[in-house]
Amino acid sequence: MVSAVNRRKALALLLLLNRINRRKKRVWVHELNQRRRQRGAFYQLVAELQFDSELHRKYFRMTPLQMDYILSMIGSELQKQDTNYRKSIEPKQRLAVTLRFLATGESFRSLAFAYRLGRKTVADSVYMTCRAIVQKLLNTYMPKPTEEAWREIAAGFWEKWQFPNCIGAIDGKHITIQAPANSGSQFFNYKNTFSIVLLALVDADSRFRLIQVGDFGRSSDGGVYANSDLGVGMDDRTLNVPKDCPLPGTNQYGDVPFMMVGDAAFPLKRYLMRPYPGHSLSRPKQKFNYRLSRARMTVECAFGILAARWRVFYTRICALPCHVDILVMAACVLHNYLLNPTDSQWFQKGRQQERPGNRDTLVSVRNMGGNRGSREAFHVRELLCEFFNEM
Known part of the structure; x- marks a missing residue:
């Protein structure tokens, strides 16, 4: 009985000593950090x-x-x-x-x-x-576009990339992150990494106009777009997009809607153009795909400049998804603040140096499937195809 009491006393004393030692180790500022101003x-x-x-x-x-x-x-x-x-x-x-x-x-x-x-x-x-x-x-540096701002964006795409009535190029970018705890496969993407998705609408100068950050990495670009404020706003016509108007320099096609351009991962809609799919396309369809590709590459250029300037996007970000969302948004705001026209000159110069014989040739586009457009959307794409081939 005495030995048991002694053991309890010894254990209590040991716990007390450990607590005292822990208190001695805790300091407000570490000794190394106290020399912050000197070194x-x-x-x-x-x-x-x-x-x-x-x-x-x-x-x-x-x-x-x-x-x-x-x-x-x-x-x-x-x-x-x-x-x-x-x-x-x-x-x-x-x-x-x-x-x-x-x-x-x-x-x-x-x-x-x-x-x-x-x-x-x-x-x-x-x-x-x-x-x-x-x-x-x-x-x-990223205000919500007004009707006048949309018109300015469309004028920029027509002047620089010869795509009419275009209010932006849209695409998604996966931001690689450390696997969140207890998240299962929600953030696991087709690249076999964990990520969140940055959905961006970019103008002719590779400037971010609208972004959405934070969707699960397993989501497709088309799925992210469908549930985004941009997708819902375009469907409900609540984003101040101008009314339909004729294509530049002609009235024979009637009023054509203002539209975004995207790759094959996005659905075909009257306000969202995607390329013709397939391997053996006719010459007119190849020309349409080429024009759409030129306009759409502005968003690829924006992502390239963003990652080249803020190289944190080349790494796996070790932070909670909610913190990564803020990091990405801040980086996009700083991108717009720092963007210089010379940043994308390499892209423009590369396009200008293309050989004349290959100027309207584009590689075939695979059909992603599951994104069939409405009859009106197909009609708008055919009008644009005819417009490009008569220029």
Whole structure:
């Protein structure tokens, strides 16, 4: 009996000692991070980059002036109150960590060592900054298009890519993520990775006009579109799209609807054109597919520029899907803010250098199936096919 009591006392003493030791290990700021101002990347390297605009652009994907503008817009959202135990992280340092994460896809742990911050502090800073960018800049750099804006987009597609009445190119992009816990196969896609889907409508200058982020990776582009606000809005005609009008330079085809262009994964509708499927297409149908491909490639170009600038999209993002949604939206907003006409010159130059003999030739398009269009949609596609072959 005595031995049992002694054992209980010894166990209680051991638990007490372990608790005391754990309390001794807990500190507000780690010793390494206390030398943040002397050796941290923000106070050393980033401070020196302020004097070299080109190197600053390579490091953060933007110039010091561009970064200062963003800070002026969202700085108040990133400011935290100092306490008696530690000083808060400056808004500019939170922004710097976020831009570096987007630009490289480094792990939070790696950035924590470089900037002498805690890993959780880095993660919280990235999520906080991305939310602030979306809240403060979304309506400025990705506003909901008005009727006049739709007309400007259509004019841009006709001027640059010779596709009439086009209000945007649509496509989906899979954003690779770490497999969420207890998610089953919802996020597992046909590429054998886990992902969420970015559905985007892009104008003639590869600028995002409407996006939707967060659908399960197992969903097809056509399925994502059908359940999106864009798809529902186009069906219900609540997106301020202009009324039907004649094609440029002719009235013989009557009024033709304004439309989007997409690949074979999307359904054929009067306001959404997809290419003719098949391997042995007639010359007129090949020409239609070529014109549609030229216009549709603007969305591929936009995805390419987005990933080349923010290389986090080349990695597997280790974050919860809700956080990844905000990261993607913030990256798209920054894409529009930073987009320069020279960014897509490689694409335009490549098209201009095509051999004249192959100019209207396009590879065959496979039929995805399950997306049969209405009689009116087929009629609109035939009108466009005839229009292209009479130009």
